[in-house]
Every structure is written in structure tokens, then in C-alpha cells.
Amino acid sequence: MRRVIVALFAVVVVARVADAQWFNYRDPRMPRDADGRPDLAAPVPRTADGRPDLSGRWRLVANKYNVNIMADMRPEDVPFQPWAAAVYEGRMAKDDPNTRCMPLGVPRYLNSMFKIAQTPDMIALLYEVHTLYRQIFTDGRPLPVNPNPSWLGYSIGRWEGDAFIVDSVGFNDKTWLDLYGHPHSEALHVVERFSRRDFGHLDVQVTVDDPVAYTRPWTVTYALRLAPDTEMLETICENDAQILPRLVGTDLAHPPTRRSIAIDPELLTRYAGTYELAPGRNVVVTAAGDRLMLSFPGSPDTLPMFAEAPDRFFVTVGDSVIDFQRDADGRITGLVNHSALPDQVAVRRTP
Numbered sequence: 001m002r003r004v005i006v007a008l009f010a011v012v013v014v015a016r017v018a019d020a021q022w023f024n025y026r027d028p029r030m031p032r033d034a035d036g037r038p039d040l041a042a043p044v045p046r047t048a049d050g051r052p053d054l055s056g057r058w059r060l061v062a063n064k065y066n067v068n069i070m071a072d073m074r075p076e077d078v079p080f081q082p083w084a085a086a087v088y089e090g091r092m093a094k095d096d097p098n099t100r101c102m103p104l105g106v107p108r109y110l111n112s113m114f115k116i117a118q119t120p121d122m123i124a125l126l127y128e129v130h131t132l133y134r135q136i137f138t139d140g141r142p143l144p145v146n147p148n149p150s151w152l153g154y155s156i157g158r159w160e161g162d163a164f165i166v167d168s169v170g171f172n173d174k175t176w177l178d179l180y181g182h183p184h185s186e187a188l189h190v191v192e193r194f195s196r197r198d199f200g201h202l203d204v205q206v207t208v209d210d211p212v213a214y215t216r217p218w219t220v221t222y223a224l225r226l227a228p229d230t231e232m233l234e235t236i237c238e239n240d241a242q243i244l245p246r247l248v249g250t251d252l253a254h255p256p257t258r259r260s261i262a263i264d265p266e267l268l269t270r271y272a273g274t275y276e277l278a279p280g281r282n283v284v285v286t287a288a289g290d291r292l293m294l295s296f297p298g299s300p301d302t303l304p305m306f307a308e309a310p311d312r313f314f315v316t317v318g319d320s321v322i323d324f325q326r327d328a329d330g331r332i333t334g335l336v337n338h339s340a341l342p343d344q345v346a347v348r349r350t351p
Helices: 002-018 082-090 240-247 265-271
Strands: 056-060 114-118 122-127 132-137 154-160 163-169 189-198 201-209 218-226 273-278 281-288 291-295 303-309 312-314 321-326 332-338 344-350
Touching: 265 281, 265 291, 273 332, 281 332, 281 344
Parallel strands: 132 154
Antiparallel strands: 056 114, 056 218, 114 122, 122 132, 154 163, 163 189, 189 201, 201 218, 273 281, 273 344, 281 291, 291 303, 303 312, 312 321, 321 332, 332 344
């Protein structure tokens, strides 16, 4: 069901994009290489006062935090307060407020295409999804005291060197932090640190501080890429409210909480290697300290793998369980990926 939904969504988007105005507009201000292609590695543009200019249309590089904002954590390490853990366990993706046309909230809107418009006294974030906007004031005003809870909160910003720091409070508790349904309360305080690495790449480090829902603050970093020579589309959620609940089945619910075990880092290196699903389609497993990392062909995501048992690992995105296979001498010869789709078998090609 998951792949069917994604494919259907892609067809709808392509059909809309084909007729979009200014979709292939060549931006005369874009730095380009000798072949006329956008030079995303060009230096950071700057405003008249020397600040980095964050303006542009930005989109997420990897999708894992949209699915599970805790993707880099072991499930047992998620710092839930007890009530928040119970709420999370009771949620299913088909109940996502987004399927009822509700706003995505902060920081979840980083997962959709958005435009930054920068002025001396305010930076505006214009979101393609739901055609909403967010104002970040840089005119020196303080955060409001006891504000009326809102979908996108109240935001002020300041510069620390070349980094733009955004403080946001005053949220309601009606949004989810991701598709899996990690909750938050009205005490949510989000701090975002925007750092433009070069012309085409923007990192946003997000710290979530919500003492009502979590026992400690925690941080994730979103990598964003400039979307050159194009424009955003008006996206009004209307029919989705009736269609999506029928399309999204319970197989998209977040997986049950799993417990991981520790494996000696030296032993983990024995699993690392390239595993061939089919000619030209490889699964790559790498050892990184006390965990393994997994990448599937054609995906920009590199996912942490958690040991559930010797030779069995799981990832917290995509509901996948990986079983490593051994020969009679104990050498690892391949792996099997168990997911909502039919099992995929990959043969080990390089150690």
C-alpha cells in the first residue's frame, strides 16, 4: 500500500507540474558553470550588510525525518514522558492531521518545499504545502508572554556570526512532529539554527525542548538543497481530506517499539559490505562506531540499523528488518530485507 500511495502521489504531482507557470524559468541571478547548469557550490550570497542571504526555494535532501524525526535514535532512547509514549503508541499514520488538511506545524514544514524571503526586519518562510507562511521578526522585539496558542507559533530571530538563530514558542498541541506521530505539548519551544554552507546547500539544526512531552531537549539536523530555475505551486488541501484516509492503510502506522541490543563495534565491521539485489542495484552496509548504517539503491537516505539479535537488525524508517545470512563456515553471504513489500534478497559482493 505504501508504494502504491507514493506512486499515485507522484503521478498527481507530475501532472500538475507539467502545466505549472514559471516551472522552468531560468533565474538570471543564478551562478552557473561553463555548461550553463546552476553552480550550487558557488559562494554564499550576502546582503548589503554582509549577512548571508538565505533567500531561495529550498527542499529536503533526505526524507527520513519526515517519516520519523527520531530516526537516528534507538527506540528505547527516545526521551518520552510516559503520557507522550502512550499517545505515540496509540497513533497511526492514517490519523495524521495532515490528511485532514491541518497545518504541518514546526519543524515539520521543513520537509516540504518552501521559500525564504529575507528583509532587514523580518524573514518570511513561505510554504508550498497548504500555501501558508511564517514570520520571523528580527527587529528586536521579545517573544510574547503567555501567547494565544497557534499552529505555527511566534518566532523571533537573531544572527550569531553567519548563523541565523530562530526562537519559537506559543504552539498549540494539534500537530504531529512527523508521519509516525511523535507528539508535543503547548510547552513546545523550538530553536532553529540556519547555516548556508554555499550557494545551493542549507543546514537547519533543530532543537526541540518540550519538558511536558520529553524528559530532555533533543536535536536533529535537516539538510536542504536549493531548487533552482523553478517556482512553487499553489497547494490548497481540499479533496485530500476525503481521499487520503481511504488510501492510507494501517500498514503505514509507526512500527511497534523494538528493543535493541549492543554488539561489539569490531564485530559490526563483519557485516559491512556491498550486497547486490540485482545487476546495478546494490544495498550498502557500513560500520560507524557502535552501529551499522544502511543505504538502499536510488535513495539519498543513510539509515541507522539497530541490532535486535545477532544477524538481525531493524531500521526505524520504512518498517524494515534485515536478516544477515551465513554459510556453513559462518561467513556472511547475503541479507534479506523484510518489509511491507515481498522479501528482497541481496547477495554479498564485497567485504
